[in-house]
Amino acid sequence: MKGFKKFISRPVVIVLLLVMAVGLLLGTGVEGTRAVLNQESSPFHANVEVASIDVALLENGSQIANNGYNGGNPSGELKLSEIVDGKAKLGYKYPEQIAVQNTGSIPQFVRVTILKYWKEKGSNKRIDLDPSYIVLDETKDGWQKDANASTSEREVFYYLPVLEPGQTTPALSSTLSISPEVLNEKTEENYTYDDLEFHLEAKVDAIQNHHAPDAIKSVWGISVSGDENHIFLN
Structure with a gap:
């Protein structure tokens, strides 16, 4: 019950509640009519389609995650399929095209959050190491990074x-590339980033x-200007 209350309280859901309510009323009417018709005729069925917000994350053209009213997993670990035997060449720029597809039935604005970090094999991530050595080259093709919400580990794009x-x-x-500057991080015995993931x-x-500015402020907590066709980060 708590989960349902939380779900219907989300601003992105409010505008759909009227449609959903109509759908439920239509369904009730259909079932009531069918109960009568069943005495003299074969049953019939009717489908009610409700608008939905669904979105997929693409890496080099392949879907790796999805998010929306129909479920799914919004997060995905990127594959970097061109890396052979799990070993990356320092300074080499691997193709890494991250995009988003609207798989729902209504127009929407989208946000992508990128996390970068280092790990020892089979261990937890190393919060003491610098994620900025993991370099993701941006295109700026309609996308804008939220500088106020981004750090060396976390980058937020709208x-x-x-x-x-x-x-x-x-x-x-x-x-995507690993900066050769990691070679500058070393002790007398070894390189700090040697053999790390x-x-x-x-x-x-x-x-x-x-009502994009109001909805975005309520759900994502940032102020934007614009209209239903284009937004601008304030």
Whole structure:
């Protein structure tokens, strides 16, 4: 019950409640009518379609995560398929095109959060090491980084134009590389980053385009200007 109350209190859901209520009333009417018709005729069925916000995260054209009213996992660990035997070449720019697709039925604005960190093999992440050596090259093709919310470990991107159903954004990134400057981090005995794993994770979420500035402020906690077709970070 608590989960349901939390769900219906979300601003992105409020505008859909009227549609959902109508759907339930129609369903009730259909069932009542069918109960009578069953005495003299075969049963019939009717479907009620409710608008939904659903979004998918793409890496180099392949879906790695999805998020929305229909469930899914909004987070995914990026694959970096061109890395052979799990060993990355310092300074080499691996293709890494991260994009978002609107898989729902209504226009929406989308946000992607990128996490970068280091780990020892089979161990927890190393919070004492510098994630900025993991370099994700941005395209700025319709995307804007939220400088106030971003750190060396966490980067937050907003796609400023509205994303229509079925559409896919331009990639927010082009390549990923490990800076050769990690070689400057060493002790007398070894290199600090030698034989460590670097990790890159991404999360996607979306919000309706109706009353966008108010909805984004309520759900994402940031102030934007604009309208149902385009937003601007304040």
